[in-house]
Amino acid sequence: MTTKDYDRNVVLSTQNDFKVVGTRPVRHDGVDKVTGRAIYGADYDASGLLHGKILRSPHAHAKILSIDTSKAEALDGVQAVVTAADFPETADKTMELGEDETKLRDLRGNILAKDKVLYVGHAIAGVAASNPHVAEEALSLIEIKYEVLPSVMTTDEAMADGAPILHEDQTTEELGNDSGIVSNVAKHFQHIKGDVAEGFKQAEVIVEREYNTVTVHQGYIAPHNGTAFWSADGRLHIWCETQGSFVVRDSLADLLDIPVSMIRVTPTEIGGGFGGKIPIYVEPVAALLSKKTGTPVKIVMSRKETFEGSGPTPGSKIKIKVGATSDGKITAAHAWMAMEAGAYAGSPVGAAAQCVFAAYDLENGLIDGFDVVVNKPKTAAYRAPGSPNAAFGFEQALNELAEKLGMDPIDLRLKNVATEGTRRVDGPVFQRIGAKEVLEAMREHPHYQSEKKSGSGRGVAIGFWFNIGFDSACNIALNKDGTVNLTEGSTDIGGSRTSIAMQAAEVLGISAEDVRPSVVDTDTVGFTAVTGGSRTTFATGWAAYEAAQDVKKQCIERAASIWDVNAENLQMEDGVISSKSDSELKMTLKELGAQLSDTGGGITGRASVKPRGVGGSFCGNIVDLSIDEETGKITIERFTAIQDAGKAIHPSYVEGQMQGGSAQGIGWALNEEYFMNDEGRMTNSSLLDYRMPTALDLPMIDTVIVEVANPGHPFGVRGVGEANIVPPTPAIANAVYDSSGNRITQLPMSPVAILEAFKS
Amino acid sequence: MTTKTHVQTTINGEPVDFLCEPRQSLLECLRDVIGLTGTKEGCNDGNCGACTVNIDGRIVTSCLVLGVEAQGASIETIEGIADGTNLHPIQLAFLEGAALQCGICTPGFIVATKALLEKNPDPTEHEIRFWLANNLCRCTGYDKIVRAVQEAAKKMQEA
């Protein structure tokens, strides 16, 4: 059984001499997921399980004067109540969370507020009770006295003179120096290449514009959840949906001040993440409640809590200035970007700064980034964090420039495209990348070559995201029948078990079905960083490759002992070990497996890797749309996503990433936003009012997988999870302009916003 | 503690009795009382479709039905779709079409699709998209789901 190949999904392959890599086997965990048998975090059950609920702030900014939990504790069925006072007191330190760093004090403060609440939805206390309804009743009995403070909701408000201050001890880091000025601006940094002032002097055409985006959410379907059991011997076991079980483990060790070896985290199946399930929220509260009660405690967030109390991606203000000579050579570009970090410092503006000009070879570039705290939930990663905000600005400015120059927008991009050897504005030099190949595939695509339907508009844009390397581990054990069991620690959000197993199968010369992959807990496999940063198929796949090489080497050595020949004379291909000189000497893996025990014992391969040679991935979109002038509603008529995958291990799931990222980008472009009222409360915290795309809102999403092999990976893999969410917002804005002559500089382009724009 | 009500139902063809509080939803009863966790909760207010089940031939979001309302009803959940170890053609089509990524929405989509194809064995793409508009998927962009439904319809008509 293999998965289908559709003619509207094209793979432009450069390397096809693989047997397993590039094929489409059915995923190993598929049957459990189509029969309802797969266990997700909220499905976990344990003997004596208690249910936890969390009390959250109704105020955007307030001092906590007192917390009285006595009435809640007295309610029948309530087993324990915890607050920030139940956390141990330890010295502050900087923590590495696998995606960004945070201060231990800030992480504790976000999980349970201590002296101050900083956003509506900020957690304050946790209750464990015999059932969730009793726990909810108990929340209403907790009495808190607040002193409400004025709040700031946007970067403009937060950066204004005299703005209410979130953190009295936060001073702005101004170009690397502590300015000593107390402010909501945590940091201002710059990247400079060349001389932009000189570059703009040479420009014959200049475009300058400001763009704004608002807070949006990852929108995973399963809310955050976690079950904790703190046993009498001090061992803490967590079952939860997380993108990084080892991040949960290590963060809990710091938060709770207990040794890492005392914590075991079992990652359950995960109902979506997109970056939002890297940070931890409910797990430490469940742990504290379990410590008090001696029984397992499960906490599952509601949808409203997920919107208000997890980590969305920021609203932002982006100012772009770009100039070019009349033949389309960009002479200078400046990006000024301020992003909302939420309640604690750490917005994705640093990443945005490294992405905004990544596709282009600029002689003169300047990037200013501002990390700004506001009274909203602390932002978390969301698919290529920061890059879509930046692209919404720069990729629109480029189309405007192309129009002024009378150039095709793809030709303008190709004229300035970054290639191997291009020095980025943030400093390093690109190795082999596929930006040019993606743009060429866009220009040649039948969609771009076709006539537009009358009345519709067409737009293009491209976007960039990195791959990160980071640590991954993998074990492979050879079974007596020649099949293998593979264990790894990367949460499987979208079929990565299979793409990892396929890389081991390729090395061993066996089928993907003969590899049985399992995602295991933190006691069972070596340290593995988050499923994030487009790294899983790249880095954990690499660990599987190395572990399989280890198995292969041991198989050859074992066969050499059995035959009493020199191992150097043996080879292993297609799952058969044979002699290079004696055609009589042949043994299948199955035959070897059967005699392992009698010839010295089992064979287990293992690898822990931290790969370098990470490549980035570019994705381009071509979009056709029409606008209903009466209602302002935009209909996406045709959508094509073109992305460099390096080498697509499992093309169906690469297409799936491209289609899913496109759909999220379309939602971000057209409808999604946090509506905040004057009190700083989100007024649309349901999936009815926070309007994510449904099946009816979208057309089929055509894909082209471009393969510009990453020379740094054994199979040429580039991570493909993220770059695909970057181009939709500017591509759609460019199509709106093409259709109507209106340049939309504010997201989302909802019917109301379109009607407003058309009026003015 | 609230008084519990005795509810008699048929679930996936088998008689099932359970006790529930008046405030418990059918979703909560299925998952926490009966132990059928294949039906998922994404929003608890009827907007995501992850908890879709079939009651007496109609698909409903089980978070919006009270457990006590299920008295006398015949309920089909994701656990009842396959015939033993033989997967239903819709389940096969989802597997072969790579129509799931994280898989949390998949049970709801499969239950909803089965009801669609029983009503309309040869739906157009628009009819499929319209029918499935109450089931949110955040991973796939729906492309491969719609194709899997088309494939399942074809297979079921051929059978």
Added chain:
Amino acid sequence: MALVFIPSQMQALTNGQARVEVEGTNVKQIIENLDKLHSGFINRLLDEGNLKPSISIAVDGDIITMGLIEKVHPNSEVHFLPAISGGN
């Protein structure tokens, strides 16, 4: 000597110099020797002798994986970058 690119936020330490030539065969030596030329870099890049988690270092375009013991060649380029990851 290796060519070290100084990010603008650290150029106050080098009197505005964007590139500095530094001796050293690994990252630790580069940082120590840079600090000898322009005092303050150890403080900015290291925390109790370890690389700060907020900093990534790239040598010849690759984000390094061996930390302070990463080899640096005589004509290598060394960059200090903010650490980055992503969301999927």
